[in-house]
Amino acid sequence: MGFLEIQNVRFSYGQQRNIIDHVSWQIEKGEFHCLLGRSGCGKTTLLKLAAGLLQGEDGQIMINNKKVTKPSNEYGFVFQSPTLLEWKTAIENVLLPIKLKRKIKEQDQLEANNLLAQVGLAEHIHKFPSELSGGQQSRVAIARALIQKPIILFLDEPFAALDAITREELQHDLLQLCKEQETTVLFITHDISEAVFLADRIAVLDRGKIIFDTIINLERPRLENTRYSVSFNTYSKKIRDVMGSKHI
Numbered sequence: 351m352g353f354l355e356i357q358n359v360r361f362s363y364g365q366q367r368n369i370i371d372h373v374s375w376q377i378e379k380g381e382f383h384c385l386l387g388r389s390g391c392g393k394t395t396l397l398k399l400a401a402g403l404l405q406g407e408d409g410q411i412m413i414n415n416k417k418v419t420k421p422s423n424e425y426g427f428v429f430q431s432p433t434l435l436e437w438k439t440a441i442e443n444v445l446l447p448i449k450l451k452r453k454i455k456e457q458d459q460l461e462a463n464n465l466l467a468q469v470g471l472a473e474h475i476h477k478f479p480s481e482l483s484g485g486q487q488s489r490v491a492i493a494r495a496l497i498q499k500p501i502i503l504f505l506d507e508p509f510a511a512l513d514a515i516t517r518e519e520l521q522h523d524l525l526q527l528c529k530e531q532e533t534t535v536l537f538i539t540h541d542i543s544e545a546v547f548l549a550d551r552i553a554v555l556d557r558g559k560i561i562f563d564t565i566i567n568l569e570r571p572r573l574e575n576t577r578y579s580v581s582f583n584t585y586s587k588k589i590r591d592v593m594g595s596k597h598i
């Protein structure tokens with residue numbers, strides 16, 4: 351059984367039937383999976399089901415052998431909008447999930463400093479979100495999600511609003527951090543190159559069904575050159591064909 355186990359899950363929004371149409375999927379512990387698909391195909395809905403934010407009509411979701419019935423503070427989330435508290439500094443935002451549970455200790459401060467340094471924000475820890483760029487705010491959101499060492503990390507198009515180079519830098523930083531913490535990851539994107547660069551495995555969703563999946567057998571660590579390799583382009587082309595080239 352996978353660490354995340356999605357078993358034959360179906361979900362409808364009222365009259366909109368089978369937005370998720372009997373999907374099964376599993377992620378082994380420490381693996382990084384990308385769910386790829388065109389706008390409106392049901393990616394966010396499937397992520398919400400996996401994280402316990404929505405309940406399916408049929409099937410079940412298991413994380414670490416436990417049935418998922420509601421969200422847990424053992425899970426980490428990063429959304430497209432960084433959703434930082436404007437009146438708190440970068441480091442205070444990172445420490446927030448801990449502060450909501452208990453008193454902050456010196457070790458937590460060190461950990462927050464360390465995470466912010468790893469995402470290139472060592473000199474910005476006392477800045478407020480309004481003083482940070484969009485990319486820097488996304489970095490804070492990643493550090494905030496990882497400070498609690500979540501057993502699983504859910505990311506919903508976290509880099510979609512960023513420029514191409516910043517996005518590549520963040521993809522690189524995210525892989526580093528997840529590797530260090532051996533985090534299990536479900537990452538949603540509509541960007542084929544992003545998915546191929548990040549993933550151990552990719553599932554393509556179309557109208558609520560997984561229509562294709564592939565293991566991405568590219569060497570790790572993934573480097574800038576990885577993006578220009580023949581294998582990278584072969585994977586990208588295959589997925590692009592599956593998703594329908596006339597639409598892209």
Ligand SMILES: Nc1ncnc2c1ncn2[C@@H]1O[C@H](COP(=O)(O)OP(=O)(O)OP(=O)(O)O)[C@@H](O)[C@H]1O
Nearest residue numbers: 363366369387388389390391392393394395396540
């Ligand atoms: N709260 C809701 N109530 C009713 N319908 C919804 C709701 N949320 C999403 N939908 C519909 O469900 C379908 C799937 O939406 P979802 O957000 O899961 O897609 P997505 O693949 O994540 O799209 P995008 O890439 O544009 O974010 C869409 O047709 C959408 O209009």
